[in-house]
Amino acid sequence: MALIRPFQETDWPAVWSILHATFQSGDTYANSPQSTKAETHLAWVELPAATFVACSPDGQVVGSYMLKPNQPGLGGHVCNCGYVVAPEAQGQGIASAMCEHSQTEALSMGFLAMQFNLVVSTNERAVRLWKKLGFTVVGTLPRAFRHQRLGFVDALVMFKELAS
Amino acid sequence: MALIRPFQETDWPAVWSILHATFQSGDTYANSPQSTKAETHLAWVELPAATFVACSPDGQVVGSYMLKPNQPGLGGHVCNCGYVVAPEAQGQGIASAMCEHSQTEALSMGFLAMQFNLVVSTNERAVRLWKKLGFTVVGTLPRAFRHQRLGFVDALVMFKELAS
Numbered sequence: 001m002a003l004i005r006p007f008q009e010t011d012w013p014a015v016w017s018i019l020h021a022t023f024q025s026g027d028t029y030a031n032s033p034q035s036t037k038a039e040t041h042l043a044w045v046e047l048p049a050a051t052f053v054a055c056s057p058d059g060q061v062v063g064s065y066m067l068k069p070n071q072p073g074l075g076g077h078v079c080n081c082g083y084v085v086a087p088e089a090q091g092q093g094i095a096s097a098m099c100e101h102s103q104t105e106a107l108s109m110g111f112l113a114m115q116f117n118l119v120v121s122t123n124e125r126a127v128r129l130w131k132k133l134g135f136t137v138v139g140t141l142p143r144a145f146r147h148q149r150l151g152f153v154d155a156l157v158m159f160k161e162l163a164s
Numbered sequence: 165m166a167l168i169r170p171f172q173e174t175d176w177p178a179v180w181s182i183l184h185a186t187f188q189s190g191d192t193y194a195n196s197p198q199s200t201k202a203e204t205h206l207a208w209v210e211l212p213a214a215t216f217v218a219c220s221p222d223g224q225v226v227g228s229y230m231l232k233p234n235q236p237g238l239g240g241h242v243c244n245c246g247y248v249v250a251p252e253a254q255g256q257g258i259a260s261a262m263c264e265h266s267q268t269e270a271l272s273m274g275f276l277a278m279q280f281n282l283v284v285s286t287n288e289r290a291v292r293l294w295k296k297l298g299f300t301v302v303g304t305l306p307r308a309f310r311h312q313r314l315g316f317v318d319a320l321v322m323f324k325e326l327a328s
Contacts, residue, residue: 023237032237072207073187073196074310075282075319115305117281118239139303139321141279146238155239157303157321 002062002094004101007051012041014061015053015084019044022084026148028123029082033148044082050105054085054094062089065098067106070115079111095126099133103162113161120145121154135160166226166258168265171215176205178225179217179248183208186248190312192287193246197312208246214269218249218258226253229262231270234279243275259290263297267326277325284309285318299324 007015019040023031031043044066045051054063063085070080081102085094106114116135119127131137135158143152171179183204187195195207208230209215218227227249234244245266249258270278280299283291295301299322307316 026238030235030237030239032240035237071194071282071308073194073199074190074312075194075308076196077310077316078305078308113306113308115308118235138305141242141302141321141323142277142325144235144239144242144277144279144323146241148238152241157305159305159308161306 002054002056002092002097004052004054004098007045007053007064011053011061011064012045015044015051015064016040018061018064018084018086021087027150028120028126029084030118030145049079049109052098052101052105054098056089062086062092063094063098065102067102067109069111070117077111078113078115079106079109080115080117081106096129096133099129103133103160107162112163113159116156116158118145119156119158120147121156122147122150127156127158130158133160166218166220166256166261168216168218168262171209171217171228175217175225175228176209179208179215179228180204182225182228182248182250185251191314192284192290193248194282194309213243213273216262216265216269218262220253226250226256227258227262229266231266231273233275234281241275242277242279243270243273244279244281245270260293260297263293267297267324271326276327277323280320280322282309283320283322284311285320286311286314291320291322294322297324 024033048066048068051066065083069076070078138159139157141155144155147153188197212230212232215230229247233240234242302323303321305319308319311317
């Protein structure tokens with residue numbers, strides 16, 4: 001079972017390592033595979049409203065997520081999250097645990113819904129997981145993601161209302 | 165016929181006046197009605213890849229648009245635009261002219277598609293215009309916009325491929 005707790009600056013080397021590996025694969029996140037450490041820190045830690053880490057029982061950081069408003073002002077009641085899991089910790093339910101955690105956090109911060117703007121259609125594991133956790137595909141963006149191996153592929157917009 | 169040309173800093177008072185009036189109405193843009201001049205300058209002039217103005221024959225600024233990548237890196241071939249028209253210049257085809265202009269500019273800058281992330285569903289004139297100009301509604305975001313008069317209303321994701 002992963003422990004999920006707020007990000008601390010001392011977690012950054014571990015979180016950067018996971019993000020760097022994730023972005024370099026070029027198959028799940030829009031962030032450029034050449035993203036620098038500084039711009040990634042800005043995007044994952046400084047700009048979001050909150051950042052969390054998931055730790056294994058021995059205290060190692062094995063995942064992270066960030067949460068932020070998806071739009072300003074009159075769209076600011078819908079949040080957006082991003083989740084990453086270390087390659088060696090895949091398949092252990094960590095993304096699922098972080099997504100459940102983020103929904104609770106989002107509600108407690110006053111958000112009413114959560115939106116994913118660019119779920120890569122070929123990332124079948126993620127699409128299946130978000131659906132299982134209550135998200136709906138509300139739109140398909142044709143060829144909106146330039147997959148490093150497959151070329152242009154569709155991306156999905158997924159959405160979940162957290163409160164009625 | 166509006167003349168469309170690149171924004172210059174001397175246009176800012178006129179552009180701010182249009183943006184301020186648009187945001188204050190709280191029925192078309194997510195930007196808070198309380199948006200300050202500085203944060204609006206950042207969002208409309210500094211962060212976008214390009215900003216243009218539409219001028220009436222006597223040289224008055226009657227509209228403006230901005231163009232930027234909608235996502236970083238591997239999603240950066242899809243651009244996003246925002247358009248505003250002065251209240252007294254509505255209904256003269258200025259939004260239409262700016263949207264056509266922006267598609268040409270986007271192509272020349274290397275973008276392959278254009279996406280609108282949050283078209284307010286009750287803004288029927290805009291929805292009709294974007295459809296006429298070749299955009300498709302690819303998704304509906306339930307209650308994603310907090311309309312100042314109507315409360316929570318749906319928002320649309322609209323998309324157009326500019327190049328094949």
